[in-house]
Amino acid sequence: MASADILTISPSITDTLHLDNPSPTIPESSTSSKRKYSSDSPLIDMSNMAPPVKVAFNPADHLSFKPPSKVFTMKDLGLPDDTGVSAVAVSEPFQLFTPEAIQRMRAEVLSTRVWENCQYSSNLSQCQLRGFAPDYAPFVYDAWKSPETLAIISEVAGVDLVPQMDFEIGHINISMQSEEQKHESIAAFAEKKSREADEGVAGCPWEDDNPIVDWHTDSYPFVCVLMLSECTNMIGGETALRTGTGEIMKVRGPQMGCAVVLQGRYIEHQALRAFGTTERITMVTSFRPKSAAIKDDTVLTTVRGVSNLPELYFQYSEYRLEMLEERIRKKLKEMQEQKRTHRGFDICAMKKFVKEQEEFLAKMDQQMLEESKVTKGFCDDSHLLSSDLKEKSRKKARTAVASETV
Numbered sequence: 001m002a003s004a005d006i007l008t009i010s011p012s013i014t015d016t017l018h019l020d021n022p023s024p025t026i027p028e029s030s031t032s033s034k035r036k037y038s039s040d041s042p043l044i045d046m047s048n049m050a051p052p053v054k055v056a057f058n059p060a061d062h063l064s065f066k067p068p069s070k071v072f073t074m075k076d077l078g079l080p081d082d083t084g085v086s087a088v089a090v091s092e093p094f095q096l097f098t099p100e101a102i103q104r105m106r107a108e109v110l111s112t113r114v115w116e117n118c119q120y121s122s123n124l125s126q127c128q129l130r131g132f133a134p135d136y137a138p139f140v141y142d143a144w145k146s147p148e149t150l151a152i153i154s155e156v157a158g159v160d161l162v163p164q165m166d167f168e169i170g171h172i173n174i175s176m177q178s179e180e181q182k183h184e185s186i187a188a189f190a191e192k193k194s195r196e197a198d199e200g201v202a203g204c205p206w207e208d209d210n211p212i213v214d215w216h217t218d219s220y221p222f223v224c225v226l227m228l229s230e231c232t233n234m235i236g237g238e239t240a241l242r243t244g245t246g247e248i249m250k251v252r253g254p255q256m257g258c259a260v261v262l263q264g265r266y267i268e269h270q271a272l273r274a275f276g277t278t279e280r281i282t283m284v285t286s287f288r289p290k291s292a293a294i295k296d297d298t299v300l301t302t303v304r305g306v307s308n309l310p311e312l313y314f315q316y317s318e319y320r321l322e323m324l325e326e327r328i329r330k331k332l333k334e335m336q337e338q339k340r341t342h343r344g345f346d347i348c349a350m351k352k353f354v355k356e357q358e359e360f361l362a363k364m365d366q367q368m369l370e371e372s373k374v375t376k377g378f379c380d381d382s383h384l385l386s387s388d389l390k391e392k393s394r395k396k397a398r399t400a401v402a403s404e405t406v
């Protein structure tokens with residue numbers, strides 16, 4: 001998936017969400033993970049939302065950028081220097097949008113229209129909201145398309161970036177817990193910590209045995225994960241990164257209005273559970289390099305099963321063909337200029353160019369699986385890089401199947 005983290009809400013729960021209801025209560029419920037919420041009890045606090053007045057995104061009013069305290073490079077993670085499209089691996093959380101901008105985004109993406117038309121689930125994550133911009137969320141769309149926003153994201157990422165495609169603007173992940181579950185999870189977390197200390201394993205690289213999103217690489221080069229929830233008291237919720245030596249490095253999650261930039265296509269990562277909060281909503285927007293000259297290793301592995309396929313394939317084809325067009329025009333000009341200046345024709349260079357574009361087109365063909373070959377809501381493990389993680393993933397899948405058949 002394109003996301004750096006994910007939701008734990010079940011589809012059965014989402015059926016009963018009243019997102020346009022301004023009443024702010026979160027219902028108490030049973031402790032069962034398959035709990036049912038009352039159909040007249042909204043889960044998401046809408047009480048502090050901006051009024052439904054159409055306001056255009058204005059960088060002067062809605063951006064509030066403070067540079068990250070640190071940016072980790074691929075080299076810092078023990079990965080080869082030439083991995084990916086930038087030397088930057090991941091940033092510490094940094095302030096990006098104002099509180100007003102966040103409330104306007106929430107009002108757009110948590111609307112009934114988005115919930116009814118843009119909800120997806122998969123084996124990697126139970127519920128996501130995708131593909132709502134620009135139709136249902138013009139403010140969100142303008143916020144991520146703004147040249148000022150893109151300049152900030154590019155500065156942090158160390159390479160000029162543009163949104164991957166409109167379909168990937170503002171992918172939403174939601175994790176909800178009742179007050180009762182919140183307290184239970186805090187107690188369970190404290191108990192786990194205490195047990196680990198007793199057993200002398202505290203300080204060992206901690207691995208979440210039940211993460212929000214398991215180990216994966218993203219389909220797209222970069223993601224920007226923006227926090228839309230108040231999570232001052234949140235415990236956990238970090239992103240775990242696997243370094244070049246196989247060690248695990250944790251990057252803390254962002255606070256409301258803050259963001260993290262991650263070159264997730266090239267780094268295996270995992271979204272760790274968050275405790276101590278009833279609501280955790282993140283907006284994940286994916287990016288690719290602006291320059292057509294830079295390689296595009298985009299795959300559609302993690303998103304095919306949770307997308308409107310004709311729309312996804314149209315937007316993927318559109319930008320890839322634009323890249324190809326730009327490359328061909330540039331190459332043609334170079335070739336003609338060489339001829340005009342009597343510098344002959346470089347056969348090797350042209351063959352190399354043709355070969356590269358052949359591979360570029362072949363990759364497009366591979367990525368656009370026929371609809372009949374795409375299982376809705378299913379993602380295989382081809383997004384993993386390490387053989388041991390692939391094996392772990394397959395083992396988990398086998399265990400899940402076995403437990404279902406018992």
Ligand SMILES: [Fe+2]
Nearest residue numbers: 002003004218
């Ligand atoms: Fe991710």
